[in-house]
Amino acid sequence: MNHKAISDKIASLAAEYELAVRQVRTERQAVKDGRRKLRDVQKAQRILQGVAKTVQSAAHSKIAAIVSKCMETVFDHPYKLEIDWIEARGKTEARLKFVDRHGLTIDDPLDETSAGMISVAVFSLRLADLVLSEPRMRKCLLLDEPFSGLASNLRTRTASMVEILAKELGVQFVLTTHDVEFQVGKVIRLQ
Numbered sequence: 001m002n003h004k005a006i007s008d009k010i011a012s013l014a015a016e017y018e019l020a021v022r023q024v025r026t027e028r029q030a031v032k033d034g035r036r037k038l039r040d041v042q043k044a045q046r047i048l049q050g051v052a053k054t055v056q057s058a059a060h061s062k063i064a065a066i067v068s069k070c071m072e073t074v075f076d077h078p079y080k081l082e083i084d085w086i087e088a089r090g091k092t093e094a095r096l097k098f099v100d101r102h103g104l105t106i107d108d109p110l111d112e113t114s115a116g117m118i119s120v121a122v123f124s125l126r127l128a129d130l131v132l133s134e135p136r137m138r139k140c141l142l143l144d145e146p147f148s149g150l151a152s153n154l155r156t157r158t159a160s161m162v163e164i165l166a167k168e169l170g171v172q173f174v175l176t177t178h179d180v181e182f183q184v185g186k187v188i189r190l191q
Contacts, residue, residue, distance in 0.1 A: 141173050143175050
């Protein structure tokens with residue numbers, strides 16, 4: 001190799017070295033920026049989770065109050081609604097469960113023999129959704145046979161509950177039913 005070739009090779013290697021040094025600096029800065037952004041995102045996530053817990057707590061209180069009131073109106077030994085907020089995969093999930101006065105818990109009411117508890121719970125959850133919705137909607141709830149699984153001895157209490165809720169909450173209920181006990185208020189019979 002001649003002197004010119006060696007000089008060119010050294011210059012080429014020096015240029016590559018300088019380029020590599022600049023790239024390392026750039027990458028180090030990118031890593032530093034990335035770490036700062038990650039810290040900022042994690043901080044924002046903690047703030048949002050704190051706000052979410054506050055909102056969830058308020059929502060839980062309002063939803064549980066409506067559901068529990070409905071359950072207490074219909075059943076002698078009612079269950080109260082509790083909502084467990086579970087954080088999983090960066091999201092918050094709501095798990096509903098019912099707890100009686102003795103602390104007996106039904107974690108999955110669909111698997112239990114409920115004597116109509118599910119019918120009343122679903123009705124009251126729909127009602128809570130309507131009453132608490134933002135923006136405010138017209139307070140009208142249309143339901144098809146909402147209490148079909150309800151034991152016959154609980155139907156009069158349930159019909160009374162619907163009438164009371166209509167007055168207290170200003171909600172219009174439109175129910176399709178074959179059960180005479182639920183034919184309250186303005187009744188339209190279809191043949």
